[in-house]
Amino acid sequence: MRLQGTMQINNQGHLEIGGCDVVGLADTFGTPLMIIDEDLLRENCRRYYKAFTQDDGDGVLYASKAFLSTAVARIIHKEGIGLDVVSGGELTIALAAGFPPEKIFFHGNNKSANELRFALSCGVGRIVIDNHYELELLEQISAAEGYRPSVLLRLAPGVDAHSHAYICTGQIDSKFGFNIFGGGALNAVKRALESPHLDLKGLHCHIGSQIFDLGVFRCAALMMMDFLQEVRDHTGWTAPELDLGGGLGVYYTSGDTPPIIEEYAKTIKDAVLQKCREHNFPRPRLFVEPGRSIISPPGTTVYTLGSSKEIPGVRKYVAVDGGMTDNPRPALYQAEYEGIIANKAAAKPVEGVAITGRCCESGDMLIWDLAVPRIEPGDLLAISCTGAYNYSMSSNYNALARPAVVLVKDGKVDIIVKRETWGDLSRLHCIPEHLF
CATH class of the missing domain: 3.20.20.10 (Alanine racemase)
Incomplete structure (x- = not known):
């Protein structure tokens, strides 16, 4: 992944943006998480x-x-x-x-x-x-x-x-x-x-x-x-x-x-x-x-890796905890992105994987071919250049909550959009009286 803006790999081998360790941001604010430089x-x-x-x-x-x-x-x-x-x-x-x-x-x-x-x-x-x-x-x-x-x-x-x-x-x-x-x-x-x-x-x-x-x-x-x-x-x-x-x-x-x-x-x-x-x-x-x-360039979205599925001779799928709900562009426009394993950013790639989202759609793919080091559930994937037409086009499909958005600068972080909760998803729903 090409590093842009204040992105760098720090002494711990982690991706850093705006002087903030991405691993620390994920620990504090959870994932998926949109980070703006x-x-x-x-x-x-x-x-x-x-x-x-x-x-x-x-x-x-x-x-x-x-x-x-x-x-x-x-x-x-x-x-x-x-x-x-x-x-x-x-x-x-x-x-x-x-x-x-x-x-x-x-x-x-x-x-x-x-x-x-x-x-x-x-x-x-x-x-x-x-x-x-x-x-x-x-x-x-x-x-x-x-x-x-x-x-x-x-x-x-x-x-x-x-x-x-x-x-x-x-x-x-x-x-x-x-x-x-x-x-x-x-x-x-x-x-x-x-x-x-x-x-x-x-x-x-x-x-x-x-x-x-x-x-x-x-x-x-x-x-x-x-x-x-x-x-x-x-x-x-x-x-x-x-x-x-x-x-x-x-x-x-x-x-x-x-x-x-x-x-x-x-x-x-x-x-x-x-x-x-x-x-x-x-x-x-x-x-x-x-x-x-x-x-777009100031935006980076961070996900946590979860399940995987390897089809011998075809490809290895690795799922993240977001997908087309927070980034519908690959499904809509066949858009392509670069990514890096944020907690192993200095490690050399050893295999290629396909990054899939968690939605109930075969088209919920974020990156079809990403070179990664040895990965395991819990690792963090950072996808770059996601500032535009990601959060703004996001949805609650599968009743997934929209991610939080944070602003980073000089080692300081501020939350600028709070993460939706499961409770938010039913906040506007109403049950007619005759159903009681």
Whole structure:
């Protein structure tokens, strides 16, 4: 496993993160346990801030769908970054953390009327309109309740992100956004500009996730700038803002070669400036919405090894005390991860095993081929780069409780999400009176 951030192997041969021995963390907080390296989280935020905001005044918004807690929201805010949310629940968590609502963009392809009213009453910075239904709904609510929100329109630019089909979002055949091709996007812009109850600030696109090809981001930026010029030709309106979403990929396994944050920033800025010169178009304020590339590398999940099953000539299965309930990505996207036996981190591998979860599904596999030293029940497996789309996509399947999340820095540890208990699992259940 590639060591990232503050990870190191200490004198006891144990994996250490943020100056904390992972074995000690597991003893104290139990497993499965998600560990967040605060220094690496802050470093990623600062690199984005420097690449986009520090000199050019562009905006960086953390995509909270990757992982959100009140503590993480506090860190994001302290590092000068805004937030994008996609539900009333995410907005509630952000506000509970004291996050300034004017630095929040509200996304989503099917916001309810109650969510829109909540966003309006909170005074979020932007509402990103995804479709004609939502445009009309927001206009009606704003007119009835006396609001004039600042909005962006989400577009589908028709760009293939060359990623897993389930995480590509900017192609023509997508549930998200107004299509540029076919006239839907231009009609939506005209409709929004005509409304006295909406203040159209700009346009937005997001082409997908876990993208390594910078050329795809460049293509999206060029297409969006061409469309801004088309809009100006048809309406006379010059968009002051352009939000290009997120999607920058990260390292999970040895075959991954993600670009660095600074290369990503230069690529899209250069593309925008090229089109500004070509069209004599004033440079819009740019926004980007990274999630995975900020929070995934700082996250590590620790499990305890349990049962095993060896099939001669086929493979050896080793089960852990978590699985697809806390990390559904391998089952959903065939995602791959690296791992290390945290209490034997300095030991040499002697065999290959398949790491399986404890859920009642054959597809509950975390790593199909992991080289390990001599292992036994009770050993600890640490899987790296699990900060994004693990806890945030977790479930209670098989009535398993969600893990705790801790933040580590300089040898200190703080719990930021408590472990669910078995009692929590029935807390919202009700038995009708006639069943007694």
